[in-house]
Amino acid sequence: MKGLRNFVSKMKPTFSPGGKLSWLHSTFDAFETFLFVPNTTTAKGSHIRDAIDLKRTMSVVIMALMPALLFGMFNIGYQNSLALGLERTLLENWWYGFVEMLPLIIVSYGVGLGIEFIFAQIRHHEVNEGFLVSGMLIPLIMPIDVPLWMVAVATAFAVIIGKEVFGGTGMNIFNPALLARAFIFFAYPKAISGNTIWVSGLGAAEQTGTVVDGFSGATPLSIAPELMGEGVNTIDWSSMPVWDWFVGLIPGSIGETSVIAILLGAIILIFTRVASFKIMFATFAGGYLMGLLFNLIGANIYMEMPAYYHLLLGGFAFGAVFMATDPVTGSQTSKGKWIYGFIIGALAVAIRVLNPGYPEGMMLAILFMNAMVPLIDHYVVAGNIKARMKRSKVK
Amino acid sequence: MSEKVIKIKRGLNINLVGSAEKVLTKSAASATYALVPDEFIGVVPKMLVKEGESVLIGTPLFFDKAHPEVLFTSPVAGTLKEVVRGEKRKILAVVVEVSGEQNSADFQKLGAEATKEQIKEQLLKAGYWPMLIQRPFGIIANAEDTPRDIFVSAFDSAPLGVDLNFILQDEVENINAGIEALKKLTSGDVHFTHSSDVTAGAFAKVSGAKIHKIEGVHPAGNVGVQIEAVKPIAKDEKVWTVDVVHLSMIGRLMRTGKADFSRTIAVAGACVKKPRYIKTIAGALVSSVCGDGINTSASKTGNVRYINGNPLSGRKIEADGYLGFYNNLLCVIPEGDYYEFAGWAMPRFKKFSTSRSYFSWLTPKRKFNIDTNLNGGERAFVANGIYEQVMPMNIYPVYLIKAVMAGDIDKMEQLGIYEVVEEDLALCEFICPSKIEWQSILRQGITKMIKEL
Numbered sequence: 001m002k003g004l005r006n007f008v009s010k011m012k013p014t015f016s017p018g019g020k021l022s023w024l025h026s027t028f029d030a031f032e033t034f035l036f037v038p039n040t041t042t043a044k045g046s047h048i049r050d051a052i053d054l055k056r057t058m059s060v061v062i063m064a065l066m067p068a069l070l071f072g073m074f075n076i077g078y079q080n081s082l083a084l085g086l087e088r089t090l091l092e093n094w095w096y097g098f099v100e101m102l103p104l105i106i107v108s109y110g111v112g113l114g115i116e117f118i119f120a121q122i123r124h125h126e127v128n129e130g131f132l133v134s135g136m137l138i139p140l141i142m143p144i145d146v147p148l149w150m151v152a153v154a155t156a157f158a159v160i161i162g163k164e165v166f167g168g169t170g171m172n173i174f175n176p177a178l179l180a181r182a183f184i185f186f187a188y189p190k191a192i193s194g195n196t197i198w199v200s201g202l203g204a205a206e207q208t209g210t211v212v213d214g215f216s217g218a219t220p221l222s223i224a225p226e227l228m229g230e231g232v233n234t235i236d237w238s239s240m241p242v243w244d245w246f247v248g249l250i251p252g253s254i255g256e257t258s259v260i261a262i263l264l265g266a267i268i269l270i271f272t273r274v275a276s277f278k279i280m281f282a283t284f285a286g287g288y289l290m291g292l293l294f295n296l297i298g299a300n301i302y303m304e305m306p307a308y309y310h311l312l313l314g315g316f317a318f319g320a321v322f323m324a325t326d327p328v329t330g331s332q333t334s335k336g337k338w339i340y341g342f343i344i345g346a347l348a349v350a351i352r353v354l355n356p357g358y359p360e361g362m363m364l365a366i367l368f369m370n371a372m373v374p375l376i377d378h379y380v381v382a383g384n385i386k387a388r389m390k391r392s393k394v395k
Numbered sequence: 396m397s398e399k400v401i402k403i404k405r406g407l408n409i410n411l412v413g414s415a416e417k418v419l420t421k422s423a424a425s426a427t428y429a430l431v432p433d434e435f436i437g438v439v440p441k442m443l444v445k446e447g448e449s450v451l452i453g454t455p456l457f458f459d460k461a462h463p464e465v466l467f468t469s470p471v472a473g474t475l476k477e478v479v480r481g482e483k484r485k486i487l488a489v490v491v492e493v494s495g496e497q498n499s500a501d502f503q504k505l506g507a508e509a510t511k512e513q514i515k516e517q518l519l520k521a522g523y524w525p526m527l528i529q530r531p532f533g534i535i536a537n538a539e540d541t542p543r544d545i546f547v548s549a550f551d552s553a554p555l556g557v558d559l560n561f562i563l564q565d566e567v568e569n570i571n572a573g574i575e576a577l578k579k580l581t582s583g584d585v586h587f588t589h590s591s592d593v594t595a596g597a598f599a600k601v602s603g604a605k606i607h608k609i610e611g612v613h614p615a616g617n618v619g620v621q622i623e624a625v626k627p628i629a630k631d632e633k634v635w636t637v638d639v640v641h642l643s644m645i646g647r648l649m650r651t652g653k654a655d656f657s658r659t660i661a662v663a664g665a666c667v668k669k670p671r672y673i674k675t676i677a678g679a680l681v682s683s684v685c686g687d688g689i690n691t692s693a694s695k696t697g698n699v700r701y702i703n704g705n706p707l708s709g710r711k712i713e714a715d716g717y718l719g720f721y722n723n724l725l726c727v728i729p730e731g732d733y734y735e736f737a738g739w740a741m742p743r744f745k746k747f748s749t750s751r752s753y754f755s756w757l758t759p760k761r762k763f764n765i766d767t768n769l770n771g772g773e774r775a776f777v778a779n780g781i782y783e784q785v786m787p788m789n790i791y792p793v794y795l796i797k798a799v800m801a802g803d804i805d806k807m808e809q810l811g812i813y814e815v816v817e818e819d820l821a822l823c824e825f826i827c828p829s830k831i832e833w834q835s836i837l838r839q840g841i842t843k844m845i846k847e848l
Binding site: 001004005033034035036037038039040041042043044045046047048049050051052053054055056057059060126128129130167168169170171271272273274276327328330332333334337381384385387388389391392 | 409411554627629630631632700702706707708709710711728730731732733734735736737738739740743746747748749750751752753755765766767768769770771772773774775776777778779780781783789790791793794809810811817821824825826827828829830832833834835
């Protein structure tokens, strides 16, 4: 490594202020600190520091996303083979998904990091690691057949409007990855609704008529709305393939289908204490209780759906584990985390059931609660302030 | 005696290599001694003695421009060798060369009958007043105030913490005399808090103060944590704090009528060959207590850092620097001025972290050799919820520090800036993945508060 270090040290003056390529200083710094933890020492204050930094923290989140990513790749191939009636091995399915998925990841990282580097340079900051996670989340919450240019535009929107205008990572109000998804949802609604987009190649196959008979590509979340649209008033919910939903062998956004893979990620996040257990738990609790409440009302077949189905379907689990727990846009206080998570869960289910036109209840619930976080935390902190102020009056 | 034990659960003990063995030796001779005005927060020194003039122990060397009654006196007898000045003629150090018999300037013996005014005057004259620290703000107490209470922490829970009961084993009479003297300065009580482990020795025989017992993890020994647990400060109140070693020195001054700045300190840290306790005098040359040598092999680059105080909130000094006025510990730890290839991605079994993304949680008893590497680059706040885990006080640390960053005086006040000094947020700084300089930001906030008042 000494040779590499010497090489980097030799390059450094060129990129440092005053050097020929000083306009690439932040970029150089990002690569240098990626390769080597810098030799910076503490100046004052605490002379010793914990080994943790944001690079490590963010890599933990990426590790936690790996099960969902790897399963998602497999499921792309699996759904494709189901739709077209192809015989493939597990590995072939995965490879098919990998090839389909890779461009999404490249576009997301390429566009997002590119913008981050430019802003870091303009601001004379070091490049923040935050987008390493966002850049992975964005492709995972997309339908596989989303056009790449749309991902590029959405990513640019999320990074610039969602993050950089607020001052960059740590200052943003809304979860950037969800913002990218919301951008597509509202700007190109056709691209992210309907039954054909969740399965790779299904749209094209329908035109050529090569789809297996009976394969619709519909996600389980659209079962109730579609039946209600047809005027059906009874449904046997117990006949549903709940195990498949749990494992994730269903059409849906790439990383969101497998609850098992998501829970593996949750274990990593909770164990390393990178994400808040409180938020995850409260979100699931909120969703479940809301589902129970609808069961009590029971006004239509959607309301009669067993409450725990909600937690398995759509982006609920993925949102609860990876999106709601974003430390920057989530609640900062302990009490606030319970409230914030609970309302996200309840709201997500309420949006799904009450407005079946919006199957993406989770995305809207989290984004709405992101906006509410300052309010929640304000009241929690105000309690602390009040107790302190009371003290000064007692003499 | 209150029987209730204060329990501190939120915090962090950092086990470092090289804590001092309970062996007491005498320091080598130090040719010069110095007072470093920067140690005294907010003090603008004005010299009272010229270079070449002779001084006794307790002869005033300089005073504080804003509070001329607060004198800073020589720790030894000899001649004023040099006033070291930096930019804009700022006084960096006032150096006294030792010579002749070590006699003290004349002070009074003050017993139980002494009045508040006599005690105050004696402390001011002998240069002991700077030992009294006011909370809020952690600045030298104002001689015109009468504090609500005076708090003494007799527990050092910081990494490489000093066994105070050991270094003060023969000082119980002085401690008790100090308590009697300070009791006259406050309208309330002198509160003396020691670890619940203490069952014998000097601290078990302390009398005259309200005794509290505390147990748990660092920062249990921080006096700010103890104040909050015993009787928190309200907005318009002032309390004073005194280091327990200073308390015994105050008692000694009252009993003998002589200024005497000798004290026992610990010399510890991974880079000290024989970490132990050494009897010395405040302001001595660092080299005089490092006689057994520095172990540079504990440092990757061979460079070491000298710190007056503990590694979490002490002051960095040079190898040719002087021991601190306030510190019971000199530590020497390795510098971290090296590059580490892809360190953030490595398992790093030997690095300490509170995060379970590293592996030090597997070995809670293990002692770590932590160097001064920042282990990352400075970023905006991202993590949350972790800081509260090391903050036992009922304060939202991130909200407080953000209020300081925003310069919002009202918010700082509401969020409890009166209750904390740097050391109380030191653990937040230690664990911060964004590498934010909590302690110096807090001090900026406090300085701003003082200016606004």
